[in-house]
Amino acid sequence: MPLNRIVVWEAFDAADPMTRAAARLYEETLAAEERIPWYWIEKSVEGRTKARPGRTAGWTKHLLLAAPEDRADDPDALAGYAYGALIPGYGGYLCYIGVADRARRMGVGTRLFDQFFRQLAVDAGETGSPLPFVIWESHRPGPGATPAEWDLWAARTKLFDRAGGLWVEGVDFLSPNFTADDEEADPVALQLFLKPLGEPAGAFDPDRLRQVVGGLHREVYRYGPGDPLFDRTLPPDGVPRLRPAKLAGVTRPAAAV
Ligand SMILES: CC(C)(COP(=O)(O)OP(=O)(O)OC[C@H]1O[C@@H](n2cnc3c(N)ncnc32)[C@H](O)[C@@H]1OP(=O)(O)O)[C@@H](O)C(=O)NCCC(=O)NCCS
Incomplete structure (x- = not known):
């Protein structure tokens, strides 16, 4: 199935149907021994809107979602996700990435990596730290x-x-x-x-x-x-x-x- 242009954005609402679709994809695409419980990721999504750069010594965590531009509200069209963090004083850490079967080999994984790198560059810029x-x-x-x-x-x-x-x-x-x-x-x-x-x-x-x-x-x-x-x-x-x-x-x- 050819995909339209892929958009990538950050999840800020754990209850959003697209975030819930990411939970399903996460469990489908990674073996149990490779993943942490989804609710840990959910908690970090919920904490994102309150996060302030430099105010806590903790990680700045991001869940990124990808979908075709014209179906970014359709949970059945979720193409992929990536989850990771900026670890202050260390570097970036990508924890998980997964792409739906139907959307594989179309550049979605590459797009998620690329956007994750950009996101962390923004985080590092907020505190004036190197990445x-x-x-x-x-x-x-x-x-x-x-x-x-x-x-x-x-x-x-x-x-x-x-x-x-x-x-x-x-x-x-x-x-x-x-x-x-x-x-x-x-x-x-x-x-x-x-x-x-x-x-x-x-x-x-x-x-x-x-x-x-x-x-x-x-x-x-x-x-x-x-x-x-x-x-x-x-x-x-x-x-x-x-x-x-x-x-x-x-x-x-x-x-x-
Ligand atoms: C690994 C995974 C994320 C790749 O995502 P994707 O969106 O298909 O990747 P892309 O389309 O961006 O492809 C990137 C490159 O890998 C190649 N590639 C992707 N899948 C491939 C496959 N099954 N066999 C051979 N090459 C493959 C692509 O051809 C492309 O190379 P090219 O640009 O030289 O052609 C996807 O297969 C997946 O979700 N797997 C299950 C979860 C997983 O393993 N996650 C990684 C955990 S560390």
């Missing part, structure tokens, strides 16, 4: 993954590449497994992608990348040196480096082709 980068995580299929899971990984890495994201090679970012009942459950290993904004890509040398990766643990998961997941993510001999996002997909095993 050195935007970072995001994604779960690469593991051994035994299905061809469909590898296809989704290919779609993700192509989108990340199109959005100007670079893969942080050499880091398996170990995050807690929130869906497991057992506190000792294996952590989830994520790949990281970074879009340089206020700093050139060349500035992200291994030392700077270690700082960025450690900062993600500190800001998002509240871990620091001495915590097992932090230490295992950043072993002393690890040398992270930025590589084209497409290269993050090369480990697809022959059996899954």
Whole structure:
């Protein structure tokens, strides 16, 4: 189905039918272990109209919605969403992005990334702070993954590449497994992608990348040196480096082709 021009806007009303449609799309497009409960996102949508730059030390969170220009009020036409935040003193963090099946491969994901970067540049401008980068995580299929899971990984890495994201090679970012009942459950290993904004890509040398990766643990998961997941993510001999996002997909095993 050809889409008319796509418009992207920020949700300010959790009860709006378009925001509710985003909740459904969120649950359809992401596996349970990849997402936080929707009501956390709803709460941040509700808090947006009261937010004032610099007044709180917290994150400035945004839920962006996308739809064809002539159907921006039609919940059945919601094309996609993106959710993320500016983390003061750190950078941008894109938490989630998803596009409806019927609207895929038409540039909607690229458009959402682009608007998210612009939105965070505005946030940073409000407090006169730099926006050195935007970072995001994604779960690469593991051994035994299905061809469909590898296809989704290919779609993700192509989108990340199109959005100007670079893969942080050499880091398996170990995050807690929130869906497991057992506190000792294996952590989830994520790949990281970074879009340089206020700093050139060349500035992200291994030392700077270690700082960025450690900062993600500190800001998002509240871990620091001495915590097992932090230490295992950043072993002393690890040398992270930025590589084209497409290269993050090369480990697809022959059996899954
Ligand atoms: C990943 C996802 C967001 C892509 O959204 P999209 O709107 O289809 O992406 P775009 O149309 O902007 O495409 C961006 C690039 O990726 C390519 N691409 C998208 N889907 C693809 C697929 N299934 N296979 C191969 N390439 C694909 C496009 O061709 C385009 O590359 P090009 O510009 O070189 O042609 C979408 O597939 C999705 O919602 N998946 C489920 C949720 C998810 O995985 N979210 C990401 C979590 S980290």
